[in-house]
Amino acid sequence: MSIDPLTDYDIFDSQFVIDPFPVMDQIRESECPVAHTDRWGGSWMPTRYADIVAVAQEHDLFTSQQILVTGPPPGQEPEGPYAAVAAPPISSDPPEHHWHRRLILPFFAPQAVAKFEDGTRELCNRLIDGFIDQGEADAAADYAQQIPVRVIATMLGVPTDLSDTFTGWVRGVLEAGLKDQAIRLEARNNILGYFKREIDDRTANPRENDLITTLLNSEVDGQKVPEEYVHGVCNLMLVAGVDTTWSSIGAALWHLAQHPEHRHQLRDDPELWPSAIEELLRAYAPVTMARIVGRDTEFQGCPMSAGDRVLMSFPAANRDPRQFERPDEVILDREHNRHVAFGAGIHRCAGSNLARLELRVALQTFLARIPDFELVDPSAVTWAGGQVRGPRQCKVRF
Ligand code: HEM
Helix, strand or coil: CCCCHHHHCCCCCHHHHHCCHHHHHHHHCCCCCEEEECHHHCEEEECCHHHHHHHHHCCCCEECCCCCCCCCCCCCCCCHHHCCCCCCCCCCCCCHHHHHHHCCHHHHCHHHHHHHHHHHHHHHHHHHHHHHHHCEEEHHHHHHHHHHHHHHHHHHCCCHHHHHHHHHHHHHHHCHHHCCHHHHHHHHHHHHHHHHHHHHHHHHCCCCCCHHHHHHCCEECCEECCHHHHHHHHHHHHHHHCHHHHHHHHHHHHHHHHCHHHHHHHHHCHHHHHHHHHHHHHHCCCEEEEEEECCCEEECCEEECCCCEEEEEHHHHCCCCCCCCCCCCCCCCCCCCCCCCCCCHHHCCCCHHHHHHHHHHHHHHHHHHCCCCEECCHHHCEEECCCECEEEECEEEC
8 A cells, every 4th residue: 555554544455455464554553543444434443452352342332333444424324125134143233133143043052053964065066076177266255255155055945056146246246346336225125125025935835944934933932033134134144144254264275275384284283174164264254344333433543533434354353462472474373363254242143053063064065185286376365355355356276
């Protein structure tokens, strides 16, 4: 970045998207580790682990009225026909957040997500069957991108053969739509229109062992939950479960393509997998979330006004040397690793058990079938950034 990142950072600057860490280091080690920009609707960006965790934990002050990293001020967003539908629990503040989250947690308990392991492994093997004989594949587009969308579709009980359509909508919300509100609105309306039809269908024809039917029948304080809640949960599950996990899988493969010693370590010592997964999540945390300041305040010497947007860059937090020794190195057996790739506080990722399962199965299956691989051309790898950072094209040869 040629501009001063302390006062004018640009989360969509092409260099920043490819490698944000030098800029984050520069801000973090400056006298003012909370940067500010007027770009993209304006935002503050703390870069130290402790500050980012504090923003996540102080939910009274830093509200979830908006959680996208760009956009018009709260209350001014044109939301079309589904204006009343949000994305609970991620878009909810207490006290509603409590029941919004409680109702979905059982679907993501370790034993509940374990039933997706075999199907995910079969899916990974099928994808690899499709390209293994070619000696070359796009680890991001042909593999990583194909996995989470099908797992979530299976979980929601909607057709997996709509995966490309779902992926296009999610990218509309979390990628192109961050710079162009018309694209975001159109993608959002497509998602909500689709799930409205699915909900109407379940209302007319309830299904056994079906997540949407179960949610429609759930009660809080003796009352059936409003349909908008179920509609919003479907919206969130698609949007939260696809780009995020695919970016993690893709970034981990990008890393492994360049680190034969790490591939060998994982092959020689399978017990490393649990800590390796956490370390890859730490080093390549994909997600940055936003909060809206609830009332005028001062935070780390910065005068913040009600309505300001604050970015919680979990990638920046995870590279803070105050928290992690040698933060820029991937150390697969790292012992102390309280990373915040899944956030912190009341909104900490509800899908983390599923995300970890998908990441582990995707990497284990790839490495078992393709033990050695390298980037075809490191400079040709493309990245998405902003809300969710990860490789979008990442050709490897084997
Ligand atoms: C590697 C993959 C993933 C990463 C890095 C990730 C990251 C995050 C982060 C940082 C948050 C906190 C949001 C905030 O503080 O505002 C979050 C929340 C959430 N995530 Fe994930 N996520 C991943 C995968 C998933 C998956 C597969 C699902 C399943 C649908 C999911 C569902 C959720 C939900 C429901 C919340 C909202 C929790 C709440 O507000 O109480 N995530 N995620």
